[in-house]
Amino acid sequence: xxxxxxxxxxxxxxxxxxxxxxxxxxxxxxxxxxxxxxxxxxxxxxxxxxxxxxxxxxxxxxxxxxxxxxxxxxxxxxxxxxxxxxxxxxxxxxxxxxxxxxxxxxx
Amino acid sequence: xxxxxxxxxxxxxxxxxxxxxxxxxxxxxxxxxxxxxxxxxxxxxxxxxxxxxxxxxxxxxxxxxxxxxxxxxxxxxxxxxxxxxxxxxxxxxxxxxxxxxxxxxxxxxxxxxxxxxx
Numbered sequence: 001x002x003x004x005x006x007x008x009x010x011x012x013x014x015x016x017x018x019x020x021x022x023x024x025x026x027x028x029x030x031x032x033x034x035x036x037x038x039x040x041x042x043x044x045x046x047x048x049x050x051x052x053x054x055x056x057x058x059x060x061x062x063x064x065x066x067x068x069x070x071x072x073x074x075x076x077x078x079x080x081x082x083x084x085x086x087x088x089x090x091x092x093x094x095x096x097x098x099x100x101x102x103x104x105x106x107x
Numbered sequence: 108x109x110x111x112x113x114x115x116x117x118x119x120x121x122x123x124x125x126x127x128x129x130x131x132x133x134x135x136x137x138x139x140x141x142x143x144x145x146x147x148x149x150x151x152x153x154x155x156x157x158x159x160x161x162x163x164x165x166x167x168x169x170x171x172x173x174x175x176x177x178x179x180x181x182x183x184x185x186x187x188x189x190x191x192x193x194x195x196x197x198x199x200x201x202x203x204x205x206x207x208x209x210x211x212x213x214x215x216x217x218x219x220x221x222x223x224x225x
Contacts, residue, residue: 034211043202043215044152050209087152091210095168096154 002026002090006099012107019075021102023088028069032092035064035073038101039084047086048073080106109133109214111203116219119193127188129203129216137161137181140206143188145199146218153199157206158186170196193223 003026013019023033031051036044046055048064051071061076075082083106088099115127127143142157156177157166165177174193179186186203200220204212 032209032211034209043218044212045215046211046213049207049211049213055213089152089211094154094157094166096157096210098152098154100151 001095002029002093002097004088004090004097004099006088006102008102009100010103010105012105013078014107015080016077019078019082019104021073021086021088021104023071023099025069025071025090025092029090029092031066032090033064033066033071034089034091035062036087036089037082037084038087044087078106082106109205111205111214111216113201113203113216113219116201116221118222118224120225121194121223123193124189124191125193125221126190127201127203127219127221129186129188131184131186131203131205134205136179136184141177141179141186142204142206142212143177143186144202144204144212144215145197145221146202147199150199155201156188190221193221195223197221198223 035048143155176189203216207213
């Protein structure tokens with residue numbers, strides 16, 4: 001199975017700050033990587049797909065990048081509505097696997 | 108508007124069965140692969156099973172192979188997850204999800220809770 005090592009596990013940042021979350025794949029997964037945001041009591045919402053493509057309706061302050069087998073989600077200016085848990089997902093091969101999540105809070 | 112609405116969850120004893128349903132609307136159901144994903148506080152998000160557009164191809168995680176069956180009825184815009192021989196470790200919130208593009212999920216249902224306990 002492909003392991004997705006996500007870091008940090010938790011993060012506290014100030015409004016307007018830049019936030020970066022990373023996922024390290026245990027093997028090459030190309031651009032088969034998506035990012036999700038989950039708020040308490042809600043289902044995950046798609047932010048980024050294909051490692052770098054912004055999903056419909058997602059604010060442009062969210063962006064995704066790739067360097068080899070390391071993938072990053074960047075929030076360019078943290079907003080009050082951005083706290084939640086963020087997950088990565090690899091869709092390269094079954095079983096599809098998620099990162100363990102990053103809990104983002106406002107400082 | 109895409110909507111996925113799960114039903115059928117509940118409390119069930121170990122070894123018993125439960126069938127989840129997911130009613131889809133707002134899109135052409137038969138054009139999309141579908142999936143079930145579950146979530147627990149300890150294991151996080153886990154992909155459970157996927158089914159192709161016509162239902163001819165199904166895929167499962169190892170821990171549920173031989174116990175769970177994913178299926179769909181395109182005439183009813185509904186997918187199902189038949190869960191047999193349930194174990195305590197199957198306790199989770201189960202989400203119905205729509206497959207898109209590079210094997211990611213673009214829409215999710217609200218989730219349904221399944222508790223396996225005596």
